[in-house]
Amino acid sequence: MSGLDPRETRSADAREADQVAQLKRQLTPDAAEQITSLADLAKLPVLRKSELSKAQAEHPPFGGIATKGITRLFQSPGPIYEPGGEGADWWRFASALRAANIGANDVIQNTFSYHFTPAGAMFESAAIAVGAQVFAAGPGQTELQVRAAHDLGVTAYAGTPDYLGAILAKADEMDVDLSRITKALVSGGPLFPAVRQGYADRGIACLQCYGTADVGHIAYETVADAPMIVDEGAIVEIVTPGTGDPVAPGEIGEVLVTPLNPDYPLVRFATGDLSAVVTGLSDCGRTNMRLAGWKGRADQATKIKGMFVRPEQVASLVGRHPEIARARIEVTHDGQRDQMLVKLETQATDETVFEAAIREVLKLNGAIQLVAPGSLPRDGVVIADLR
Template sequence: YPARRQRQTAPAGTSRPRPGRVEGDWFRLGRFAFAAGLGSSDILHNCFGYHLTPAGMMFESAARAVGAAVLPAGTGQTELQVRAAADIGTTAYAGTPDYLKVILDRADEMGVELSLARALVSGGALFPSLRKTYMDRGIQTLQCYATADVGLIAYESPAMEGMIVDEGVIVEIVRPGTGDPVPEGEVGEVVVTTLNPDYPLIRFATGDMSAVLPGESPCGRTNMRIKGWMGRADQTAKIKGMFVRPEQVAQLVARHPEVSRARVVADRADEMDVMLVQLETTGQNPAVYEASVLDALKLKGRVELVAPGSLPNDGLVIEDRRQYD
């Protein structure tokens, strides 16, 4: 429907924009916003990006669906964001789990008190210790599971016992590579069907792992529940809210003839994602490769040079050392 399109978007981690009409709460995140307690008295500090990827407008439309105002902040310029949040009086945060800590730490350094009472997070794993950090500061923190193609898939309620599958999709948990459903409770790949007339998808394989939780949520919502994000079905890792894929690592190696192998290591430090890029090379200066790492992987990371033949021979190109509950 070219004449009815309002926005053109590109899913995170890919380079080809997908056509589509985006209007109202097209991505259906309003249900998550309502479950999280967002309402007409709130001002949402929206730290999801508005550039090519749809995350920013996904959460903005969610806020509008429940009558909340929005500060369209995006990422970066953290000091300015802190001052704007304090001056405007934002009461809720939307963004990746890690970036809220960046804002809070900067506010502490500046001696600025923020009025945040709730956080709606997505785009990365919400580790239990990080959630506790926010809850200890009086910020109720709930997460949702969504993609650019499908929109909302599942979301937490204040009960915080698994994620409730959105009523606008059909979710199956299947054995990776086969499409066969696994028994209830067994971990498998999340496959989603949406009959949206603008962009229907049948058994869309997300590449994410999860499992069905038996029973209903204590909050009273009766739809199926899943355990949430439990890793990837392949070696793709989401680091700082961005996907890093094996083919990107291969592109990095191809740029430097003296590099024989590479390994990306995802880990946590100070409640934040960190990325280490190990390169088997005869080179001596890590700084030579920093620009290539940023260009190929779309993220900054520490570069470590190792001797040829020293990386583990285990088939891994991306190693995720983070612990998920």
């Protein structure tokens, strides 16, 4: 365990007590009164990207969220505006770099974008925090990337999983030796096993991490192909898409993140990503929650018979009938028109009692199938487009 942040190896009780204390300091007084444990977060509303974008349009630039110490401003598609603050490692990616063994003896080629979005600044801030030197490359101009990597003695790469391969292929084409690169930390896209193995065959140990422009670092690998460990500065919940209701451990659901950042206190931010909690502890000695990695998108909005149906509507349908434990919509096409089947987990035996609510909430008619409690898949899918 040498070299680990002491927070990464603490007990679950000690972590929760510390996180609750930090959380309460960045909540409004009314919200803070409701929180005595992390489970109490479920009492607070979910913040979705669409809501944040709307709030920012009405109350620019950050939607009325109280900020402090903001030194940098960014824009992501939407548009959504994100702040950056003072101090080293403001977005908390240093833990991922340390896990990738990147530190004071490294020169890291940062190919994340420095234009509009904060990714470049995120990784640069973290690299400086761990003592590495940073070549602020950004993406593109691959031939120049190769020359610079060679001339500057680059030892580590940060960027999307595929772009490192493009740099190495161009180096081979140019007959330039980049064998000093032995470490890589990637994000922003899937790291396929064959890609990781290809890097390993060249002597490059490649790990991945997960974060967003809004909340910063969320989770990171410490061992290749192992579950990702949640960052100590983030509280992560896995909930049924379209709701704020936690799922059981191991079930797939939407990732909500509450970063412990009083400079920009987002609460229960819905990332739109699906994942699941992996039980047990990592072999690396870190004790925090583990995530199964990216399992798809939670925004399953689907156009049926010309109208969009969204997970929030499915959640509203379930909320109207306490006897419904879970719902799943399956969409098919019979060659002429869309067909909607609404599957309801319930002990009820008369589907007609749900017809009015389905028409009112979903704005569509559809077939209803009552299924036994526990029989629907726990895969995070509430609207399955089978067309």
